[in-house]
Amino acid sequence: MKTLQALQEQVQITFKQEALLEQAFTHASYLNENRTKEGKHYERLEFLGDAVLELTVSDYLFNRYPERPEGQLTKLRAACVCEGALVIYANELQLSDYFRIGRGEENAGGRTREALIADIFEAFVGAMYLSEGIEVVREFLGKVVFPKIDQGMFEANNDYKTLLQEWLQQDGDIKIVYQLLAEDGPAHDKAFKVRLFVNDEPQTFGEGRTKKIAEQAAAQAALAAYQTKINN
Amino acid sequence: MKTLQALQEQVQITFKQEALLEQAFTHASYLNENRTKEGKHYERLEFLGDAVLELTVSDYLFNRYPERPEGQLTKLRAACVCEGALVIYANELQLSDYFRIGRGEENAGGRTREALIADIFEAFVGAMYLSEGIEVVREFLGKVVFPKIDQGMFEANNDYKTLLQEWLQQDGDIKIVYQLLAEDGPAHDKAFKVRLFVNDEPQTFGEGRTKKIAEQAAAQAALAAYQTKINN
Incomplete structure (x- = not known):
């Protein structure tokens, strides 16, 4: 606290x-x-x-x-x-x-x-x-x-996974992994949770109704975090 | 214009x-x-x-x-x-x-x-x-x-027809009539239009999906008009 x-x-x-x-x-x-x-x-x-x-x-x-x-x-x-x-x-x-x-x-x-x-x-x-x-x-x-x-974070049809990859590859090759942490709930109301790893370092989490949405959320959060660092 | x-x-x-x-x-x-x-x-x-x-x-x-x-x-x-x-x-x-x-x-x-x-x-x-x-x-x-x-015009569950009647009857008896002017559209998408008369004088219009909604709208518009006059 x-x-x-x-x-x-x-x-x-x-x-x-x-x-x-x-x-x-x-x-x-x-x-x-x-x-x-x-x-x-x-x-x-x-x-x-x-x-x-x-x-x-x-x-x-x-x-x-x-x-x-x-x-x-x-x-x-x-x-x-x-x-x-x-x-x-x-x-x-x-x-x-x-x-x-x-x-x-x-x-x-x-x-x-x-x-x-x-x-x-x-x-x-x-x-x-x-x-x-x-x-x-x-x-x-x-x-x-x-x-x-x-920075275009809220533009329609953003593909955050692609944006993140482009962002990170500016500094050379990089390994991006989305690990599925949990898959809960009944078929009609699933909740997926993933964690994003960059060069084997754990980064942001993402949640969503599908695995893809959860991955996009994790990528979006990571982009936000990196871009904030750049601005400060 | x-x-x-x-x-x-x-x-x-x-x-x-x-x-x-x-x-x-x-x-x-x-x-x-x-x-x-x-x-x-x-x-x-x-x-x-x-x-x-x-x-x-x-x-x-x-x-x-x-x-x-x-x-x-x-x-x-x-x-x-x-x-x-x-x-x-x-x-x-x-x-x-x-x-x-x-x-x-x-x-x-x-x-x-x-x-x-x-x-x-x-x-x-x-x-x-x-x-x-x-x-x-x-x-x-x-x-x-x-x-x-x-003046409470936007409070939940307002009954404008009753409010209007109460408002107008402050000055004695009064005759309020809602005349149906038009009823258009197919059954699932009706549009009603009414005109409000006070002592046989035409006043405001009201529109809505039902006759009751149209009447309420006409009463609300009339209330707004009267209350504006009072304020000016």
Whole structure:
């Protein structure tokens, strides 16, 4: 469990209203189990952050691609703020490490649920908007989100496995392996989990309804991780 | 056809970038038929305005209802920015009177299509945001949208016919009639159109998949019209 102080240092933003930051990283189950503590949980901030993200991303796309018609912009925006994309942003900052969650929910695997991880990112953006204003949010997204848009991560029909291979082969030959870790569930509702290895080093995980989707997810996550390193 | 000068006077906003206002009120079909004229059509502004509206409304609801949980806020927001609501805002300002549309599209009834009327409102908001900034948009919505939220127009399970009756009967007995004007389409995709009469005076129209929905829509539109008069 990391402190919110560490998070503020990581993103280089000092929150004027730290209570909002705390709220963004608090699950209702945590408040229920700690009745003596006052506090609010993240859900209302997630509601607000969702809209903040929608506008800041729309604004960015509108200006970045002056020639693209509305239909393309709408599809691209949807890809930039879908659950899978939010999980990538959140995991890059390891946001779930800062999240306060009740013991029952923790044991039920709540902290690693993708829907919750996506929510935390939105709540974080909502708190940032209220405490620091939209320009600080824009600057923050300029590090975490907009570079990925520029790199084409959310363009339609992306083949992340191919993109990853091209990316890594810039530095010469490389061995990429997708290892199947688990295959759960009934035939109509399968869940595959794979791990990506690069030159026998374990890298990212990927999950999905098919082995191919899981591999694509792992490749997408790896691309995000490499491209982030390049930017920092 | 009214001029955009008249619109600016009506809403008491002078656009610094009038070209954006012009773009918001131009259909692609108009540009196609007038090839000598330069210009852009409204669709990209609608993309942006949609997100501007989403944030300004979310922000308003978040502050206006500090005790409501996320689920209620999300439902209320959806009701405030759904097509039906946007049509109410747009018609109150008679926005489609300012819209430039090609002759073919005009003859096909394009100007009165609800989806297009809703789009025009979003495009108008998008142009206002780019030209004047988000605070001017907020002020504008403070006249056109937020009062309706306060009056409970978008609360779940609203029965507009009852609300309208209660509203009108404040001033004594009144005769309310919903006249069925048209019933089109095949059984699985019916379209009903009704007109509301108050004391034999024709008032608003309403459309919908059932007669009841059409009547509710007419009542909702009438409520909006009356409440707007009260506010001005």
